[in-house]
Amino acid sequence: MANQENRKFKKIGIALLGLGEYSDAELAPALKLTNHCQLAAVISDEPEKMEEWRKNYGINERCCYTYDNFDDIKNNPEIDVVYVVLPNTLHEEYVIRAAKAGKHIICEKPLATTVESCQRMIDACRQSGVKLSMGYRLHFDPFNQEMMRLGQGKVYGAVKKIIARNSMKVGDESQWRLDYERAGGGPLMNNGVYCVQGAQYVLGELPVAVSASFLPKSDPEKFAEVEEGIKWTMEFPGGAIAECETSYSKDESLLRAEAEKGWFELSPAYEYRKLKGSSSEGPIQFAEINQQAAQMDDFADCIRHNRESRVPGEMGLRDLEIMMAIYESARTKKRIELHLEEFEHLEEK
Ligand code: NAD
Numbered sequence: 001m002a003n004q005e006n007r008k009f010k011k012i013g014i015a016l017l018g019l020g021e022y023s024d025a026e027l028a029p030a031l032k033l034t035n036h037c038q039l040a041a042v043i044s045d046e047p048e049k050m051e052e053w054r055k056n057y058g059i060n061e062r063c064c065y066t067y068d069n070f071d072d073i074k075n076n077p078e079i080d081v082v083y084v085v086l087p088n089t090l091h092e093e094y095v096i097r098a099a100k101a102g103k104h105i106i107c108e109k110p111l112a113t114t115v116e117s118c119q120r121m122i123d124a125c126r127q128s129g130v131k132l133s134m135g136y137r138l139h140f141d142p143f144n145q146e147m148m149r150l151g152q153g154k155v156y157g158a159v160k161k162i163i164a165r166n167s168m169k170v171g172d173e174s175q176w177r178l179d180y181e182r183a184g185g186g187p188l189m190n191n192g193v194y195c196v197q198g199a200q201y202v203l204g205e206l207p208v209a210v211s212a213s214f215l216p217k218s219d220p221e222k223f224a225e226v227e228e229g230i231k232w233t234m235e236f237p238g239g240a241i242a243e244c245e246t247s248y249s250k251d252e253s254l255l256r257a258e259a260e261k262g263w264f265e266l267s268p269a270y271e272y273r274k275l276k277g278s279s280s281e282g283p284i285q286f287a288e289i290n291q292q293a294a295q296m297d298d299f300a301d302c303i304r305h306n307r308e309s310r311v312p313g314e315m316g317l318r319d320l321e322i323m324m325a326i327y328e329s330a331r332t333k334k335r336i337e338l339h340l341e342e343f344e345h346l347e348e349k
Contacts, residue, residue, distance in 0.1 A: 009036070009304050011036055011037055011038045011300075012036055012037045012038070012080045012081060012296075012299075012300040012303055012304075013037075013038055013040025013041070013078045013079050013080045013081070014031060014037050014038065014039060014040055014079075014080070014081045014082075014083050014106075014296065015040055015041035015042065015043055015063075015065075015073060015079045015081065015082045015083065015103070016028065016039065016041075016042050016043070016083050016085060017043040017044075017070075017082055017083060017084050017085060017086065017094055017098075018043075018044065018084065018085040018086040019042060019044045019046065019049050019050070019053060019085075020085065020086075022085050022108070023083075023085045026272060026292055027083065027085065027292055027296075028053075028057065030290050030291075030292035030293040030296065031293070031296065033290045033293040034293045034296050034297045034300070035297055036296075036297050036300035036301065036304075037081075037296045037297060037299075037300050039057055039059065040063060040076075040078045040079050040080070041059065041063035041064065041065060041073065041076065041078065041079050042054070042057075042059055042063070042064055042065070043064075043065040043066070043067070043070050043073075043082075044064075044065075044066070044067075045066060045067050047066075050064050050066075062076070063076065063078060063079075070094075070097060070101075071097055071100070071101055073098070073101045073103060074100075074101035074102055074103075079103055080103065080104060080303060081103060081104045081105065081106060081299065081303070082094070082098035082101075082103045082104075082105050082106075083105075083106045083107075083108075083135075083296075084098070084105060084106070084107045084108060085108050085135075086108075087176040087182040087183065088110055088112070088113050088182065088183050088184045088189060088190075089112075089113050089181060089182055089183070089184050090182070091107050091108070091110075091111065091112050091117075091121070092112045092117045092120060092121055095107050095121045095124070095125070095132065096120065096121060096124040098130075099121075099124040099125045099127070099128040099130050099132075100124065100128060102128055102130060103130060104130045104131045104132075104133075104299075104303055105125065105130060105131070105132050105133070106133045106134070106135055106295075106296070106299055107121070107132065107133070107134060107135065107313070107316065108134075108135040109134060109135055109136065109193050109316065109319075110184070110189050110190075110193055110316065110319065110320060110323070111134060111313060111316025111317060111319070111320060112184075112316075112320065113183075113184020113185065113189065113320075114184070114320070114324075115317065115320050115321055115324055118313070118316060118317035118320050119317060121313060122313045122314060122317060125313060131299075131302060131303065131308070131309060131312075132309075132312060132313035133299050133302070133309035133311055133312060133313070134309075134311040134312070134313065134315055134316045135292075135295065136197060136295075136311040136315070136316075137272075137291040137292050137294075137295045138194070138197070138198075138270065138291065139201070139295070139310055139311050140289075140291055140294035140295045140298060141275065141289065141291045141294075142286035142287070142289060143266050143269075143275040143277050143284065143286055144198075144201070144255075144266065144269070144275075146264075146277065146284055146286065147198070147201070147202050147255060147257065147264065147266060147269075147277075148201045148202060148204070150202075150257070150259075150264045150279070151201075151202035151203055151204065151257050151259075151264075152201075152202070152203070152204035154259070155259075156257075156259035156260065156261045156262035156263070156264065156279070156280070157259045157260025157261040157262075158238065158239075158240070158259060158260050159202060159203055159240050159257045159258070159259045160239070160240055160241075160258055160259060160260065161240065161241055161242075161243070161257070161258040162198070162199045162202055162203065162234075162240065162241070162242035162243070162244075162255070162256065162257050162258075163242075163243050163244075163254060163255075163256040163258075163265075164194075164195035164198045164199050164242055164243075164244045164245075164254065164255050164256075164269075165195065165244065165245045165246070165252045165253070165254045166187075166191040166192060166194045166195050166246050166252065166253055166254075166269070166270050167187065167191060167229070167245070167246055167247040167248070167249070167250045167251060167252040167253075168187075168191060168248065168251055169248065169249060169250060169251055170248045173222055177190055177226075177248075178222065178223065178225060178226055178248075179225060179226075180225040180226055181225075183226060185226055185227070185323070185327065186223065186226030186227040186228065186229075186230070186248060187226075187227065187228075187229060187230065187246040187247055187248045188227065188230050188246055188323055188326060188327065189323065191246045191270075192230065192244065192246035192323070192326075193319055193323065194269075194270040195242070195244040195245075195246060195255075196234070196244070196319050196322050196323060196326075197319065198255040198269065198270075199234055199236075199242035199244065202255070202257050203236050203238065203240055203242075205236045205237055205238055205240070206236075206237075206318070206338070206340040206342065207234040207235060207236055207242070207322060207338055207340070208235050208236065208237050208337065208338055209234075209235040209335055209336060209337045209338060210232055210233065210234050210235070210322065210325045210326050210329050210335070210336050210338065211232065211233050211329050211334075211335045211336070212230055212231065212232035212233075212326045212327070212329040212330040213230070213231060213232075213329075213330050213333070214227050214228075214229070214230050214330045215227070215228060215229030215230060215231060215245075215247060216228075218249060219249075223248070226248075227330075228247060228248055228249055229245065229246060229247030229248065229249060230245070230246060230247075230326065230327075230330055231243075231244065231245040231246075232244050232245075232326045232329065232330070234322070253267060253268035253269050253270050253271060254266070254267045254268075254269055255267070255269035255270070262279060262280035262281065263279060263280050264277070264278070264279035264280070264284065265277065265278060265279070266284070272291060272292075273288060274288070275288075295311075298310070312343075314343055315343075318340055318341070321338065321340060322338065322340070325338055
């Protein structure tokens with residue numbers, strides 16, 4: 001039956017926009033592992049890199065675009081989806097241009113760096129009738145899905161406390177992640193977003209308040225434009241608290257839930273591979289999958305069956321509202337209340 005259905009549909013053509021580290025090391029290899037997608041085009045401002053990709057992946061010259069002629073993708077029926085993999089503050093411009101070209105979009109995290117920018121992107125996609133999905137790959141990972149099941153299903157009773165930490169050492173001082181103009185913030189934007197996500201998907205609830213403080217800067221010159229680290233708590237309506245931390249000066253990856261009758265955790269929790277789970281009852285074990293391939297195949301299915309992504313742009317906007325409140329709390333040293341809107345996609349099916 002599944003085979004018959006697959007024959008009915010052509011593969012979804014994905015154009016990668018931005019041929020940096022994530023496209024190169026993860027998304028292009030993952031595309032080869034998908035069942036329903038293929039690399040249809042590349043868009044880049046680096047001619048040499050484009051040539052390399054053209055040769056490596058056998059991409060036709062008519063499917064290679066620069067940022068200048070990018071809008072011509074509207075005339076290319078081989079492209080169904082544009083996957084935006086650029087530094088954070090560039091997401092808005094290219095998502096809106098892709099929407100105007102009538103293409104569905106996957107946008108990397110964070111969706112943008114202001115709430116207003118996220119809203120403009122969502123509005124542009126709605127106006128053009130195209131789907132906007134986040135690159136939230138962990139929603140498709142079996143270990144993180146198990147955390148959702150255990151938490152939302154109250155398998156160990158109600159979760160009382162979440163501990164979420166995601167930190168990575170940044171080396172190269174010239175990278176855009178340390179440049180406010182390109183990144184829109186520091187580790188909160190790049191790594192902390194996984195903690196914001198993790199707490200919500202374990203609990204299946206939206207936070208009602210946040211309190212935050214910046215961590216001291218060990219290298220004020222290197223971290224002149226963005227925070228070096230930040231810690232925060234999120235309060236949830238059922239009474240649970242999430243204690244979270246992210247930093248650019250150490251390596252850490254933890255998502256832990258403490259519930260009435262036991263605990264469960266992943267560490268590492270947010271990586272592409274080799275996640276490790278355990279609980280008060282023993283190890284949590286699953287066969288590893290390619291998260292990005294599963295994420296892209298799911299989006300292909302959304303397009304084929306005209307259903308909403310389980311990680312829609314609206315989820316990215318909501319996470320931005322939370323992260324902006326975290327920054328505000330750290331700046332003002334005040335607890336910030338949140339009034340976020342529920343939408344049906346939060347609950348995992
Ligand atoms: P990168 O620096 O390796 O690549 C960025 C790409 O953007 C490069 O192709 C570069 O040429 C292009 N670029 C840089 N400056 C530009 C400019 N001013 N104008 C136009 N293009 C420009 O970065 P990356 O690690 O690939 O990250 C890109 C995006 O992917 C970010 O939003 C990041 O948060 C996200 N990301 C997500 C994951 C994940 O697990 N979901 C992992 C890594 C990165």
